[in-house]
Amino acid sequence: MDVNEHRDILITHNRLQNTDDVYTFYYDETNNIRKLYLTDLGLNVEQDDNFVLAGILHKGIQNDADFSALFDTLNLQKTVKELKFKHIAKGPFLDILKSKKLCTVLCWLSKNGFYIHYFNLNLLYWSVVDMVDSIIGELNNPFYIMNHMQIKSDFYELANSNRSVFLRNLKDFNYPNVRGDRCDDFCLWLIAFVNNQGVILPDLNKNILNGLVKESLSIDELPFISGFREGELISEFMVFYLRNLYLYKNSKHVFDEEHQIEDNLKDFPLTENSVPLNNYEFVRSHDYKAIQISDVVAGLFGKYFTYLKNVSDEQLIMDKAELTSQQLETLGALKKIIDVSDELSRGFFNVVSSSGEQRKNNSFLHGV
Template structure:
């Protein structure tokens, strides 16, 4: 795949700055379930936490930062052969905010001019929004196109709050490959489900979503929910590893070893003007302090985005008001390094999640009122 046309489209559409600069990215991941598919009892996994691919980065191809000083400050047990999140903090996100060692790491990164990057994927949201996108794309109604994020978020909220019923129906309809002969029945079920459960939304948003799903009966086909492998929602996370490789094509990208991903990425040829791009490598984490730090950052952010996904607005405000001074200091350090990183390039961050999650993130981390 030649990267330039796709790359420029993404950069211009999202207003990404400084993407031609040279950086060195380090990566690790958390909540990589490998595959997601439907069973008659729901998903094949017990808990569908957000997939996070994240880590640290610095400008240029090298840094003179002294990792050994940081590791001494962390006072790790001698039995720890390499740095892992479990050595730094445990429990849920609010518990992790109490960790002295998390704060030490964040402050060291800030002082040494490191930045952070992340890709945050709500796998449930990603798996079901094609239903809404199919209707919007075929209805050609400007109102739906303009408000697509709100409509998809509201649909996700209904599905997520009634997940047993919703996922069982998707399984029965062989989603995401709904047979043509069942398409009308699927649309009728979709309308019934939405009308039955949209009481959790405001009247205006409930009405808008109801009108949208009723549009499905006027459409000849739903393009994004046919022609796939039935009941297979995600067959690999490989595509998400590629984005930074072509957005930041002049940079070096260093990943923690992941055999299945390595093989897939190697098979997927990225080219520029006909020449292959080889701007990445996979390394053993115990040989790279920066990858080990990325393990901590990815795990910490994984806990954060899982918290943001699951908490309701009322509890969020109570939690924010109840933070101790230590928790507030750690949260402030996290906000600071994200803000500094965003000032360098908004391209360091990529999010696929509901409008509700993004709104709660803005409230909790950035102080934007709900």
């Protein structure tokens, strides 16, 4: 894969800045379930918390920050040989905001020339919105194309509101490998499901989504719901590691040891003008304090984005109003380093989630 094939489109479409500059990225992950597939009980995992690939970065190849001084300040127990998120904060998101150690880490990063980056993936959203994309792609209707993000978000809200029924029917239809002779039955079920569950949406949103799924019966083939391994929603996470490698092609990317991903990347070499691009490496986190801090960052965002996915708009407003001074200080430190990072390059942040989750993020963190 030539890195410029998708890179130029991504930069232009999203108006990303400073992507040619040299940075050093450090990565860790949380909630990597390896695979997601349908079972008779729903999904193969009890909790489909958001997958997050995140960490810290700095300009250039070298940074002279004294990690040892930070670790000393954290006053960790002597038995701790490798810093993990659990040593900094525990519990659900609102509880981890109470951690003075977490606030210390975030403030230290800001003062020592570090930035942060993350990729956030809502697993169920990613798995089911192909149905909507399949219909919109075949219709090629400008109205649906212009409003596709809101339509997909509404569809996800319906699927999530009665997920046990929704997932059971997907399993019965062998999604995402619906046989040709069952496509009409699948579309009829989809129409009925949206019509029945759509009462939770505003009338306009419900009518638009209803109109879209009814159009599915007029389409000869829905490419994203057939031809794949039945029951398998996510086969691997390797594709999510690629984006930064080609977007920030001049940078160095240092990942925590992950043998499956490393092997997959070897089978999917990146090139530039037919020349191999070797801009990444996998290391043992025990030897890299920057990777250990990235574990803290990934853990923080894993908790945060899962909180946003599950909290209602009303509860979110009450939660923010009841934050203590320590929680507000930690949240302020998080907002500060996100704002500075975003100003340097918006490409540091990549999100695959519903519009509702993104709206709640803007409200809780940025007050928008």
